[in-house]
Amino acid sequence: MKKPILGTQTFLPDNQERLLAYEKFVKQSSIRKIDEKPLYTGRYFVILRNGNKSFEFAQNLFESKLGLSVAHSSDFRAESINENSLQNADALIYEHLGVVLVGCDDEQIQILESANADFIIEPEKVVYVPEDEPAPLNTPSTWGIEITKAMSSQYTGRGVKVAVLDTGFDVSHPDFAGRNITTNSFVPDETAEDAHGHGTHCIGSACGSVDSNGLRYGVASESLIYAGKVLSNQGSGAQSWILNGITWAANNGCKVISMSLGSQVFPGQSFDMAYERAAQFAISKGAVLVAAAGNESRRSWNQFNPVGSPANCPSILSVGALDSNLAVADFSNRAINSTGLVDITGPGVLIYSSWPMPMRYRTISGTSMATPHVAGILALLWEQNPTSTPDQIIEQLRNTAQELPLMPEDVGVGLSIAP
Numbered sequence: 001m002k003k004p005i006l007g008t009q010t011f012l013p014d015n016q017e018r019l020l021a022y023e024k025f026v027k028q029s030s031i032r033k034i035d036e037k038p039l040y041t042g043r044y045f046v047i048l049r050n051g052n053k054s055f056e057f058a059q060n061l062f063e064s065k066l067g068l069s070v071a072h073s074s075d076f077r078a079e080s081i082n083e084n085s086l087q088n089a090d091a092l093i094y095e096h097l098g099v100v101l102v103g104c105d106d107e108q109i110q111i112l113e114s115a116n117a118d119f120i121i122e123p124e125k126v127v128y129v130p131e132d133e134p135a136p137l138n139t140p141s142t143w144g145i146e147i148t149k150a151m152s153s154q155y156t157g158r159g160v161k162v163a164v165l166d167t168g169f170d171v172s173h174p175d176f177a178g179r180n181i182t183t184n185s186f187v188p189d190e191t192a193e194d195a196h197g198h199g200t201h202c203i204g205s206a207c208g209s210v211d212s213n214g215l216r217y218g219v220a221s222e223s224l225i226y227a228g229k230v231l232s233n234q235g236s237g238a239q240s241w242i243l244n245g246i247t248w249a250a251n252n253g254c255k256v257i258s259m260s261l262g263s264q265v266f267p268g269q270s271f272d273m274a275y276e277r278a279a280q281f282a283i284s285k286g287a288v289l290v291a292a293a294g295n296e297s298r299r300s301w302n303q304f305n306p307v308g309s310p311a312n313c314p315s316i317l318s319v320g321a322l323d324s325n326l327a328v329a330d331f332s333n334r335a336i337n338s339t340g341l342v343d344i345t346g347p348g349v350l351i352y353s354s355w356p357m358p359m360r361y362r363t364i365s366g367t368s369m370a371t372p373h374v375a376g377i378l379a380l381l382w383e384q385n386p387t388s389t390p391d392q393i394i395e396q397l398r399n400t401a402q403e404l405p406l407m408p409e410d411v412g413v414g415l416s417i418a419p
Contacts, residue, residue: 039263040123041238044109045274046100047120054118055093058100061115062091066108073097073247080248083188083241094243097277101240120273125263125309127242129167129198129235130295132366133331135350139363140215143324144205144347144373150219150380153418157220157379162207162256163249163287164372165242166199167235168192169227170356173200175208176225184248185229186241195233197355201362202260203227204354206372206379211361217353219376219418226254231261239263242310243278246289250282255382257282258375259291259316260368262308269306271313271339279315288390290317290374292367293342295331304334312340317394320411321348321370328410332367335409343412344401346370346377374416384419 048054062068068090073081086092092101101124102112113121145151169192171181183192194200207225208218228245231237242259249257279289294308311318320342321329329349335341348370355362374397381393388396401414 037128038126041126043101043103043124045122045124046102046112047122047273048098048100049118066104066111068104080184081244082186096281099274099277122272122274125239127231127237127239127261127263129231129261130292130366130368132295132364132368135363140211140352141350142216144351145216145219147347148373148377148416148418150377150418151216153380155380155383155419157223157376157383160220160223160379160382161226161252161254162220162223162375162379163226163228163254164199164203164206164258165228165230165245166202166260167196167231167233168194168199168229169203170194170200173354173357175211175354179225181225181227183227186244187229187232187237190229190232192227192229194356196235198235198368199227200356201353201364202368202372205351205369206258206376208354219373220379223379226252239274243274246278246282250285250287254287256375256378257287257289258372259310260371262292262294262311264294264296265306265308265312265340267306267336269337272309275310276313276315279313283315283390286390288378288393290319290371292371293318293320294333295366297331297333299328299330304336306336307333307340307342312337314339317343319367319371319374320345321367322415323349326404326415328406329365341412342410344374344397344416345411345414346373346416377416377418380418
């Protein structure tokens with residue numbers, strides 16, 4: 001499989017104007033002086049509309065007309081889909097999603113675009129850890145689990161499988177000794193070990209227990225942890241790695257899939273169909289998915305950015321961030337686009353949680369921190385209602401949320417509250 005190109009940007013010929021507008025928006029809306037982050041990997045998703053007929057047509061087109069070698073997701077039933085195993089393939093058909101990942105040149109893409117109206121072609125995005133705000137001091141604080149009532153809940157997420165798709169996990173962290181932890185890396189040539197820190201922090205908020213001084217910082221302290229590394233140690237990855245992680249989590253029976261990651265979205269842009277197909281597959285397997293709304297807004301500057309991707313998908317709960325006064329965090333994105341709502345909020349400012357050793361703990365802010373709080377609460381709801389469907393769990397999450405005197409485009413139904 002053609003490796004994702006993270007240093008250049010590729011545009012669909014027929015959609016160049018739209019994608020250039022996206023690029024311009026991302027550059028203009030970035031407040032920090034950062035290097036030019038690539039938006040696309042140089043590969044494409046082909047979304048199939050017409051079931052088996054599209055599969056057959058696509059495979060014939062790829063092999064006979066484009067000369068591509070094709071692999072199938074069904075080839076990996078005994079193991080998770082991993083890019084290292086696709087070195088001899090030019091395309092991967094995700095049969096369970098109706099999606100094809102293709103590594104080909106612009107001329108071949110033009111052939112695809114002219115071949116069949118049953119195809120939707122999307123560029124594969126580069127996905128990033130949201131730019132979280134570090135705290136000046138690592139001040140231990142439990143305000144997040146206190147205000148969500150997780151501290152006083154009789155539930156601990158016992159036996160509920162929670163997947164956190166992020167930068168991996170420090171399995172040697174002493175706070176998690178004796179816990180049931182399953183790891184997998186979907187990042188080529190990197191283990192699931194977290195050399196970044198973001199994943200370990202998110203897992204701590206969702207599934208952690210207490211720190212070395214007995215201070216509790218995690219919500220679902222008896223959940224079963226599934227740490228899927230879908231972002232590299234540099235905090236970035238290819239969109240297909242997230243699809244592979246979602247598939248792995250769903251096939252392993254995870255009831256909650258938490259994603260504190262994303263790509264920025266511009267006003268008027270819709271959701272990515274490849275993500276939506278993956279989310280629908282996970283729901284069919286019994287999972288609820290949550291994702292960070294994104295940190296690109298600067299409300300104090302009157303700058304509001306749309307909910308990012310994949311949080312803007314209809315089948316994924318989008319999580320905004322609040323501070324300890326239950327005000328919307330300055331960075332938290334807003335529901336500007338019709339397909340990118342904020343569904344609910346969680347604690348996201350000055351959140352204390354686990355960090356890879358030897359640092360052990362860190363306090364940071366972001367919708368990335370709010371998302372695992374909601375994921376942990378979902379685990380408590382699953383423990384309370386083990387025979388419920390994902391839709392029923394989501395409905396209960398909404399019904400028990402604390403209403404806030406704030407606009408729904410900023411906070412959705414309000415603050416998530418533990419059962």
